[in-house]
Amino acid sequence: MVVGHLTAADADRVFHALADATRRDILIRVIRSEQSVxxxxxxxxxxxxxxxxxxxxxxxxxxxxxxxRGREQMVHAEHETLRRIARLLDAYEDLWRxxxxxxxAILEEDDERVEK
Amino acid sequence: MVVGHLTAADADRVFHALADATRRDILIRVIRSEQSVxxxxxxxxxxxxxxxxxxxxxxxxxxxxxxxRGREQMVHAEHETLRRIARLLDAYEDLWRxxxxxxxAILEEDDERVEK
DNA sequence: ATGACCTACAACCATGTTGTTGTACGTTAG
DNA sequence: CTAACGTACAACAACATGGTTGTAGGTCAT
Numbered sequence: 001m002v003v004g005h006l007t008a009a010d011a012d013r014v015f016h017a018l019a020d021a022t023r024r025d026i027l028i029r030v031i032r033s034e035q036s037v038x039x040x041x042x043x044x045x046x047x048x049x050x051x052x053x054x055x056x057x058x059x060x061x062x063x064x065x066x067x068x069r070g071r072e073q074m075v076h077a078e079h080e081t082l083r084r085i086a087r088l089l090d091a092y093e094d095l096w097r098x099x100x101x102x103x104x105a106i107l108e109e110d111d112e113r114v115e116k
Numbered sequence: 117m118v119v120g121h122l123t124a125a126d127a128d129r130v131f132h133a134l135a136d137a138t139r140r141d142i143l144i145r146v147i148r149s150e151q152s153v154x155x156x157x158x159x160x161x162x163x164x165x166x167x168x169x170x171x172x173x174x175x176x177x178x179x180x181x182x183x184x185r186g187r188e189q190m191v192h193a194e195h196e197t198l199r200r201i202a203r204l205l206d207a208y209e210d211l212w213r214x215x216x217x218x219x220x221a222i223l224e225e226d227d228e229r230v231e232k
Numbered sequence: 233a234t235g236a237c238c239t240a241c242a243a244c245c246a247t248g249t250t251g252t253t254g255t256a257c258g259t260t261a262g
Numbered sequence: 263c264t265a266a267c268g269t270a271c272a273a274c275a276a277c278a279t280g281g282t283t284g285t286a287g288g289t290c291a292t
Contacts, residue, residue: 008137019131020280021124031211038238050281052239057279071238071289079212086205093202095147096195136250154268166251168269173249187259187268 006084010062014085017061022046023054027077030064036072122200126178130201133177138162139170143193146180152188 006014017023026040041051055075058064062081066073122130133139142156157167171191174180178197182189 008140011140012135012137015131015135016279019128019135021128024124024127028208028211031208032215036238046280047282048239049241049283052241053280068239073239077212079209082205082208082212086202086209089198089202089205092144092147092198093195095144096193096198099148132249152268162250163252164269165253165271168271169250184269189269 006088011085011088013061014063014081017057017063018085020054020057022051023058026051026054026075027058027063027082030075031077031079031082034067034074034076036069036074037066038072040075122204127201127204129177130179130197133173133179134201136170136173138167139174142167142170142191143174143179143198146191147193147195147198150183150190150192152185152190153182154188156191 018027022044025043029035029040029043037052037055038048040055041048044051055064055066058075059066062078064075065078066075068074134143138160141159145151145156145159153168153171154164156171157164160167171180171182175182178194180191181194182191184190
């Protein structure tokens with residue numbers, strides 16, 4: 001089992017890759033099942049080369065990987081990266097909860113003072 | 117309670133906003149406690165105007181909000197947006213699990229055939 | 233072997249992003 | 263009132279992004 005730490009540059013790349021509707025759609029498709037680049041390209045109103053670039057962005061972010069099969073490049077999701085970035089956002093949410101807990105604690109402390 | 121649906125353009129803005137280490141750091145700081153733009157700016161090796169722009173990107177993504185207090189603009193986290201984007205990534209992870217469940221089911225079906 | 237298909241990659245263009253500096257204006261402190 | 267502070271915004275330069283077309287090479291089917 002890999003510990004799996006995400007550097008700041010990694011997070012930059014992953015969030016950047018996700019910041020485009022076409023790339024998110026490609027990711028969803030390959031999560032469902034791996035597909036060749038040209039099969040993916042058929043779904044979008046842009047050139048094959050443009051889709052190829054989107055896949056390259058996802059690949060540099062390690063959100064997908066490619067595996068040659070004959071003359072096709074099969075694109076598959078790299079679930080571990082998706083998991084890591086989801087956990088990173090969870091950590092942000094935890095920060096918020098901790099802050100709220102502190103505020104709640106302080107307010108309760110005030111209540112005690114008032115009651116005394 | 118707001119239903120809270122994230123359009124594709126919303127997700128574009130949020131992921132783009134998160135795709136920069138400085139902006140993620142600003143977000144973390146204001147999650148912990150709201151701060152003025154100039155207080156934030158003191159932490160980074162760049163001009164006040166640059167930090168102002170980063171805050172504007174976070175604000176357009178609705179990850180933070182601003183509230184004037186005297187001559188200062190207090191920046192605070194908008195937790196709801198953070199929550200929504202975290203849930204969006206959760207949905208992607210669910211897709212992966214569904215796919216795995218299907219594969220597992222098919223394999224088990226194969227096993228049954230072999231056993232017969 | 234030939235043609236069709238899939239991919240890779242370079243060159244190019246338009247636009248957007250990220251930093252800078254400079255100017256202007258409202259607010260607070262002394 | 264004046265000086266310092268906090269903010270807003272415009273203009274600019276450098277670079278990145280997202281699309282295009284064109285060329286080239288590897289693989290498969292006939």
